[in-house]
Amino acid sequence: xxxxxLLLVIAALAGLWVVxxxxxxxxxxAWLAAWFAALYVFFSYGIEPPLPTSIVFMYLGxxxxxxxxxxxxxxAYLAEARDAxxxxxxxxxxxxxLVIVLVLLPLLVAANVYLNITQEPAAPISGRTIHPPPPAxxxxxxxxxxxxxxxxxxxxxEERDPAAFAEHVExxxxxYFQNCAFCHGxxxxxxxxxxxxxxPIPANFSDPQTIGILQESYIFWRVAKGGPGLPHESTxxxxxxxxxxxFLTEEEIWDVTLFLYAFTGHRPRALHAAEDSALE
Amino acid sequence: MKTITLLAVLLFVAPAAYxxxxxxxxxxxxxxxxxxxxxxxxxxxxxxGAGDGVAADVFTPAPRDFTTGIFKFRSTAxxxxxxxxxxxxxxxxxxxxxxxxxxxxxxxxxxxxxxxHIKTFNDDFSGSYGVPDPITIPKAPSFSEEAAQRxxxxxxxxxxxxxxxxxxxxxxxxxxxxxxxxxxHIRPADLTKRWTYRNGQTREDIYRTFTTGLDGxxxxxxxxxxxxxxxxxxYVWSLSRDEANYGTVIVASPAEGALDVGxxxxxxxxxxxxxxxxxxxxIEPGRAxxxxxxxxxxxxxxxxxxxxxxLRWHDMRAETSGSNSPTMAxxxxxxxxxxxxxxxxxxxxxAAANPASPYSDAVAIQIPSQPPAGTExxxxxFGDEKHAVDLxxxxxxxxxxxxxxxxxxxxxxxxxxxxxxxxxxxxxxxTVVFKRARAKEAGLTFEEEAFMPIAFSIWDGFNEERGNRxxxxxxxxxxxxxxxxPSAALPMAKWAFITLVLELGLVFAxxxxxxxxxxxx
Numbered sequence: 001x002x003x004x005x006l007l008l009v010i011a012a013l014a015g016l017w018v019v020x021x022x023x024x025x026x027x028x029x030a031w032l033a034a035w036f037a038a039l040y041v042f043f044s045y046g047i048e049p050p051l052p053t054s055i056v057f058m059y060l061g062x063x064x065x066x067x068x069x070x071x072x073x074x075x076a077y078l079a080e081a082r083d084a085x086x087x088x089x090x091x092x093x094x095x096x097x098l099v100i101v102l103v104l105l106p107l108l109v110a111a112n113v114y115l116n117i118t119q120e121p122a123a124p125i126s127g128r129t130i131h132p133p134p135p136a137x138x139x140x141x142x143x144x145x146x147x148x149x150x151x152x153x154x155x156x157x158e159e160r161d162p163a164a165f166a167e168h169v170e171x172x173x174x175x176y177f178q179n180c181a182f183c184h185g186x187x188x189x190x191x192x193x194x195x196x197x198x199x200p201i202p203a204n205f206s207d208p209q210t211i212g213i214l215q216e217s218y219i220f221w222r223v224a225k226g227g228p229g230l231p232h233e234s235t236x237x238x239x240x241x242x243x244x245x246x247f248l249t250e251e252e253i254w255d256v257t258l259f260l261y262a263f264t265g266h267r268p269r270a271l272h273a274a275e276d277s278a279l280e
Numbered sequence: 281m282k283t284i285t286l287l288a289v290l291l292f293v294a295p296a297a298y299x300x301x302x303x304x305x306x307x308x309x310x311x312x313x314x315x316x317x318x319x320x321x322x323x324x325x326x327x328x329g330a331g332d333g334v335a336a337d338v339f340t341p342a343p344r345d346f347t348t349g350i351f352k353f354r355s356t357a358x359x360x361x362x363x364x365x366x367x368x369x370x371x372x373x374x375x376x377x378x379x380x381x382x383x384x385x386x387x388x389x390x391x392x393x394x395x396x397h398i399k400t401f402n403d404d405f406s407g408s409y410g411v412p413d414p415i416t417i418p419k420a421p422s423f424s425e426e427a428a429q430r431x432x433x434x435x436x437x438x439x440x441x442x443x444x445x446x447x448x449x450x451x452x453x454x455x456x457x458x459x460x461x462x463x464x465h466i467r468p469a470d471l472t473k474r475w476t477y478r479n480g481q482t483r484e485d486i487y488r489t490f491t492t493g494l495d496g497x498x499x500x501x502x503x504x505x506x507x508x509x510x511x512x513x514x515y516v517w518s519l520s521r522d523e524a525n526y527g528t529v530i531v532a533s534p535a536e537g538a539l540d541v542g543x544x545x546x547x548x549x550x551x552x553x554x555x556x557x558x559x560x561x562x563i564e565p566g567r568a569x570x571x572x573x574x575x576x577x578x579x580x581x582x583x584x585x586x587x588x589x590x591l592r593w594h595d596m597r598a599e600t601s602g603s604n605s606p607t608m609a610x611x612x613x614x615x616x617x618x619x620x621x622x623x624x625x626x627x628x629x630x631a632a633a634n635p636a637s638p639y640s641d642a643v644a645i646q647i648p649s650q651p652p653a654g655t656e657x658x659x660x661x662f663g664d665e666k667h668a669v670d671l672x673x674x675x676x677x678x679x680x681x682x683x684x685x686x687x688x689x690x691x692x693x694x695x696x697x698x699x700x701x702x703x704x705x706x707x708x709x710x711t712v713v714f715k716r717a718r719a720k721e722a723g724l725t726f727e728e729e730a731f732m733p734i735a736f737s738i739w740d741g742f743n744e745e746r747g748n749r750x751x752x753x754x755x756x757x758x759x760x761x762x763x764x765x766p767s768a769a770l771p772m773a774k775w776a777f778i779t780l781v782l783e784l785g786l787v788f789a790x791x792x793x794x795x796x797x798x799x800x801x
Binding site for chain 2: 085086089090098101102105106107109110113114117118120121123124125173174177178179181182185186187191192193194196197198199227228238240242246247263
């Protein structure tokens with residue numbers, strides 16, 4: 001929500017209301033136009049992240065229906081609007097404004113057509129599946145890993161042997177900064193010094209909606225198999241994420257997974273939670 | 281409350297203000313700084329600040345060794361320590377196009393604590409040198425074209441061209457021989473790319489950079505009369521674009537007649553440029569942690585039968601005596617080849633001893649071998665098992681194009697393709713043209729009004745880049761603007777006319793009805 005835009009829109013409507021009450025009564029049609037314009041501005045610029053144009057049009061369609069319903073609610077409103085239109089099109093004193101409108105409107109339409117035709121063609125958009133569904137199991141260097149049940153073998157050390165656990169985390173730090181930081185960034189925000197060269201952009205692990213809602217086995221799968229290992233329904237997308245199984249050992253991948261959580265402060269989704277939801 | 285404020289003033293502000301004692305913070309502040317440093321900084325700068333963290337080898341330029349007390353980015357005279365504000369600025373703003381990121385999310389107190397901790401790595405900070413005397417940077421006068429022209433003379437008189445080159449592209453004649461204090465090769469800044477300036481991008485930043493110099497690097501300090509300083513700033517400003525404005529689509533324009541690649545860039549005068557970022561291949565063996573080239577400008581034109589691409593990029597020196605190939609073996613990370621060790625630093629050492637690199641500059645355009653299904657593209661590193669790529673490659677020492685089909689970096693096969701080629705190096709810039717027939721039997725045909733995936737690789741021979749050690753782009757698109765662009769006039773007239781008819785219809789209908797009602801009344 002862009003509060004500044006919202007405030008401006010409300011202020012503009014309030015200003016009109018004051019004019020209506022204190023200075024000069026506004027015609028019903030002017031009010032409807034004002035509401036339409038206000039909502040158009042709000043839908044187009046007042047919402048963050050911006051709505052797609054098609055959604056804005058849909059909302060504006062609903063707005064038109066509502067405004068029409070309001071207009072036809074009482075015959076007084078309807079008559080007021082009707083009289084204004086009739087006066088504008090028939091009375092001599094409006095002849096010049098009428099001609100101006102009659103000329104201006106086709107010109108506006110022509111300008112819009114021109115803009116549409118000469119617009120730069122947009123590159124094809126390939127959708128990004130945020131958390132693609134993992135396969136039941138993967139082959140890792142000749143070994144089968146069941147993603148639903150595989151736990152990080154070093155996670156248990158966290159309570160059992162904190163010193164050994166810290167060593168694994170430190171090894172994960174080394175793996176991360178020698179392999180991942182270029183794209184995923186020194187602070188794991190997906191903004192490493194090569195990140196600007198890639199689309200889709202590298203994942204931002206500091207975002208609680210990434211690793212914080214995933215199991216460690218899922219992280220293992222994404223690191224080991226990368227973009228080339230995505231299931232077909234999650235492609236096509238040109239992820240540059242490599243299949244690290246070619247360059248890292250199993251232990252290194254589990255260690256870097258530990259480090260992702262240790263550095264960001266997120267906790268992995270527990271395995272039993274997944275089993276529970278599977279039972280439901 | 282007042283007492284606490286007073287105490288704080290006495291403790292922290294007063295000593296520095298009197299210029300007596302360096303401000304080293306409290307024990308608690310330094311400890312808080314140490315904890316944060318170990319979490320965020322030690323991986324590169326090392327636990328003891330010696331620039332030897334676990335990631336130090338893979339980040340070029342190398343992380344700063346704080347124990348030396350030598351700092352590039354200062355507001356103090358050459359040879360002096362930086363102020364706290366200088367260190368804070370480096371942390372806050374980072375250094376673009378290096379592994380040092382900006383840290384905007386740390387609080388002021390956190391950054392100050394880091395500074396206190398960094399100052400423990402070198403004893404000079406706690407001695408009499410620890411109270412540095414910064415220069416005052418006057419407020420920048422507004423840019424003037426006239427000052428910029430005077431600045432050109434200052435630029436020449438102070439021999440800036442020796443390293444930064446005649447047009448500021450970092451291609452001066454001494455550039456290949458420059459070494460930092462530790463004996464590593466160091467590149468002079470490409471002054472035309474302001475977005476890559478590591479010591480800041482404002483005009484005050486430029487003023488500070490040449491006035492104080494960059495300690496530990498060959499960039500000396502230039503204390504010039506103030507009007508000359510600002511003239512120089514304006515000249516540097518005039519050389520540079522402020523934003524990279526990276527694009528994603530090359531719009532190929534239709535051209536009349538034959539496409540003569542021999543014309544070079546002149547052939548593409550009507551085409552629009554698109555600028556793409558080049559990043560290092562840091563995944564597969566042969567990793568390039570800091571490629572020598574960080575961006576490439578591309579244009580494309582086509583006629584009935586052929587399509588031509590123009591690629592232009594800045595390169596410190598043309599390497600044309602060695603050889604290069606995408607299939608050439610590059611040492612794995614951590615391994616050493618006979619001529620180099622790891623990364624660009626060693627490459628620089630080799631170059632300083634041996635002026636010409638054994639590896640020549642090279643370039644490649646990569647397109648899918650088959651028209652892609654939907655938006656599915658081959659893996660960007662020379663394709664994959666299922667999806668092949670065509671590689672239009674040119675070793676710039678040979679001056680002719682070669683052709684490879686790739687099923688991944690390990691699986692590149694030379695092939696047959698008719699490619700016309702042109703290359704030229706001038707004033708620190710390579711200009712390369714490739715031309716191919718638009719149609720290809722059993723292969724990708726360049727169709728009008730279609731988006732075709734395209735990617736680029738650039739090898740900087742000076743940087744010992746060859747094979748998989750290279751700079752590259754991810755996939756982008758080339759779009760073929762239709763040859764006969766339908767005129768907008770007809771649809772415009774049509775819709776304007778329809779609107780007018782509707783309007784008039786409405787007006788007449790209302791008037792008729794109004795007349796009828798009047799008659800009834």
